[in-house]
Amino acid sequence: MSLGRARAVALVGLNAHVVEVEAHLAAALPAFTIVGLPDASLSEARDRVRAAVASCALAWPARRITVNLSPASLPKAGSGFDLAIAVATLAAADVIDAVLPARAVHLGELGLDGRLHPVRGVLPAVAAAVAAGCSRVMVAEGNASEAGLVHGAEVLAVRHLAEVVRCYGGEVAVPADVPPGPPPVRPARTAAERAEPDLVDVLGQTEARHALEVAAAGGHHLLLLGPPGAGKTMLAARLPGILPDLTDREAVEVTSVHSVAGTFDADDGLLTRPPFESPHHTATPAAVVGGGAGIPRPGAASRAHRGVLFLDEAPEFSPRVLETLRQPLEHGELVLHRARGSARYPARFQLVLAANPCPCGRGSGKAADCTCSPLARRRYLGRLSGPLLDRVDLQIEVPAPTRATLALAGPPESTTTVAERVLMARARADERLRGTPWRLNAEVPGSWLREHAPVAGATADLERALDRGALSLRGMDRVLRIAWTVADLAGRDSPTRDDVGRALSLRTRGTHG
DSSP: OEEEEEEEEEEETTEEEEEEEEEEEESSSOEEEEESSBOHHHHTHHHHHHHHHHHTTOOOOOSEEEEEEESTTSOBOSSTTHHHHHHHHHHHTTSSOSSGGGGSEEEOEEOTTSBEEOOSOHHHHHHHHHHTTOOEEEEEGGGHHHHTTSTTOEEEEESBHHHHHHHTTOOOOOOTTSOOSSOOOOOOOOTTTTOOOOGGGOOSOHHHHHHHHHHHHHTOOEEEEOOTTSSHHHHHHTTGGGSOOOOHHHHHHHHHHHHHHTOOOGGGOSOOSOOEEOOOTTOOHHHHHOBOSSSOBOOHHHHTTTSEEEETTGGGSOHHHHHHTHHHHHHSEEEEEETTEEEEEEOOOEEEEEEOSSTTSOTTSOGGGOOOOHHHHHHHHHTSOHHHHTTOSEEEEOOOOOHHHHHHHOSOOOHHHHHHHHHHHHHHHHHHTTTSSOOSGGGSOHHHHHHHSOOTTOHHHHHHHHHHTSOOHHHHHHHHHHHHHHHHHHTOSSOOHHHHHHHHHHHTTTOOO
């Protein structure tokens, strides 16, 4: 009886758990069994590992092989366990040293020819391994750059299972078609290739540009309502450019989400800029909030964490998609439940909705231009439910530009200029909120604002808007948050009554009177 051990990592959402892989060889009829709640792709590792070992000209043990993934109660998914299973099996068969593999974490998918293929989620997996005291990590060469982003990790990149066998003291020849030496490193993208759209391209739209600046400074959600060609999509695409860089902690968190989703390019390093996600209006709930068979994977809402989620033509989205966003808008995370378990992903994004005023899109122009009936208009905008819109802080109309409005607007400001004001406004808010769990005005509960940062003279205006039905109680709190953001941008210590009025106009699309 022989026993070999290696280590791997199981991901459940962004939570990573170090897994001990045990391979037991017994004198019985040849068989290969994997236990410990593997999914279908992990169960298929039996065939991949057997073929990969044979490709190294090694004899497969003619014994009963039982591989246990401990803890057995934790669901495990994916092909990233292949390398650990192969190493543990070879250690049990005395082909390689049995001590060294037990101290290292192995991540990689095996091809039938023995080559190592990269897998998703390496960044959070390696970070969890280092936190658990397993600093030595063996990965496929395609994941080497990503694994190297984790401070304190001793990363060993391999191309073929034969290299792994030789690393652990086995005698085997590396196939000639596996090139020697370190893996090639692709050059990082230049700054020009990573350039973001500039606000200087947006002509006119003074009101909408100011709303965009307020949204960036306070972390507020935004609705842009206007005809086609008014510049709604251009404005939304330029919001990430005026947002500050991610902190180190946020960068690791955002990069981990993209690593699990399979959308991360490690050659660019950690994601230090806010992400921008713009799903098509035909996207399903699973595509937007996450899902899939087995353990669910992150969707566009989680990939937009610490960035912007833009829904263009928002009324065209399925009501199921729009209503599923209410949870992350309130709590900043998504909890996805499936039969095999649940996964928790962060989803603290800024939501930007763009909508036409009616199905034909010309409802805000001359009455003769619009071919939609009043009922069709109500039905169209009614697809954006009241509970959803109540969670969107800023709601403004974006009119079609004219020569007169362009002349009055003057030369447009660049992204750099606006971003500097946003950064200063966030610094003021950060100083005011020091010692609290919040960093942005949009995150502060209304009860805390009313108790610790009241706005003098604002109650009467807000109560009148509440009586007219222009605001809900939640909306009143959101107006207070906007007022503080307006004051931060203006460099004031507290909002004035004018700031509250300005916030009210940005909240109610100018209907407060």
